[in-house]
Amino acid sequence: MRIGIDIGGTKIVAGIVDNSGKVVVRKKIFVRRHKGYPIVRDAIIQLVRDVLSENTIHIESMDRIGVASAGQIDKEFKKIIFSPNLGWHNVPLRDDIEAALKVHSFVDNDVNAATYGEWRFGAARGADNVLGVFIGTGIGGGIIIHGKVYRGFQNAGAEIGHTTLNPFGYPCNCGNTGCFEAYCGGTYIIERVKKPIESGYRGKIWELINGDMATLNAGHIESGAALGDELCETVWTEVLEYLGAGLASMTNLLNPEIIVLGGGVVYGTRHLIEDVKPILKKRAMAASLKNLKLVKAKLREDAAIIGAAFVEP
């Protein structure tokens, strides 16, 4: 058995994963990023001890502890070079975990881990060329070629969210303009509906969220568009068109066997995949479209935990 840990912006989840890729038990803690690395690291180590002891499992039976984190990981899979979630720079998480728990550990990027999980145990099982596109607050990407994660020269590859869809388009948090993420990432989509509402726009969307802006998500925008809310129609049409264009672009470049779509925006909407298929089909080249599969991720919230437990360099 193995342990997989998913470090998010607000919560950290540790799961015990069996050899079939099933999360047997999981435990969650909430963290505040302002607490700083030593405190959060110690909380992670305690979380592992707790999930084991609460289930009366000995740490000696663990083959590895895999950690998934947003951000860039060093080439030796020891340090988180930069974590946007927690504001960490160059933290030696792998060595610290190994020193405390005496189990072989491994740190990887969360989307690489999630895509690997989907390839090994999920929706892309066994496929030769896999593209993972995870649309949450932003967009993360993972590429698996012949069972190995494609990492690039500096371990910084697969930033699909920061491929360009319009050099003079919406500003992106990365500093560039017109990134895939700036068109289709959850935070950006919601922002484009939120602003007009804050300025007084009232349509079906206002009813859908019961006037509570804090609940507004991509699912509401999709529903609003279906109900004829003008603002939602404009925003959602654009989201689908850019998502289709972005996937077509990646299809032409990578000619994947399968594209796995995951993340909150994908799970929280109803027709995203079927609605984007005709746009992808219209835009991508026939040679790359042939036999391409476009599917929803299967492992959901467990993808990064499972992937982290098994992923290799």
Place this chain on the structure above:
Amino acid sequence: MRIGIDIGGTKIVAGIVDNSGKVVVRKKIFVRRHKGYPIVRDAIIQLVRDVLSENTIHIESMDRIGVASAGQIDKEFKKIIFSPNLGWHNVPLRDDIEAALKVHSFVDNDVNAATYGEWRFGAARGADNVLGVFIGTGIGGGIIIHGKVYRGFQNAGAEIGHTTLNPFGYPCNCGNTGCFEAYCGGTYIIERVKKPIESGYRGKIWELINGDMATLNAGHIESGAALGDELCETVWTEVLEYLGAGLASMTNLLNPEIIVLGGGVVYGTRHLIEDVKPILKKRAMAASLKNLKLVKAKLREDAAIIGAAFVEP
């Protein structure tokens, strides 16, 4: 020694390549695409016989005949599934050459071959992650990962020219809109200057081409822009900005060690690489930019010949 053959739209070049990747001799024939496959194939076979006999080299001393062609090649590297240059569909060029000449043969996409050539003997020698971007009439791409050509699931990958830079941008010959190629490919660039001239525009560019539209190329447009020709300034500024954005996009996605720029537009202009560097730097993410090299291809017209002679599946 090996033979490399580069099948272009108007000419076919065969070269004898030594084991250091040098083209020792080359011979060229012109073809007309309307002649059809059997006639052109026989001309290629005769071309090989001629280049050998004229240099008194025995065919028995050849280790392989490698053929580079535009278009998609089948997964066994035997057939050209579609050649846009010659209008061929599913032609069994490898088997035909082997039957006639009794030498092990291999057919590959020309840009894959050229990028492989640059990796093995040229500007990207020995690099781990190579992105080749060849800007001729269109834009072709090649990706080399750990010394192997990245081909994708259907052998249709690396179509960098058909990544999207604006879903609602210029129409592309592939049927999509806003492809990288439609912004930065030679034919498309020239068209955007040609049309206004045909409609009566007269600026510095008119002097640069001595009023002869047939000579108009990317070099003239770059020079025109430098001399303050308004039309050229507008077009060339856009070309550089989109090229920089496209390279930044690929840098974020692939995190290559080196980007090799080749093709007629690159060789025929003076400052393209230095002018695009600051745009790439402004747009790409710091983690992927770190230690990235952006260089001009070295093997020029021989790249595909040399690559075809050595490239592996």
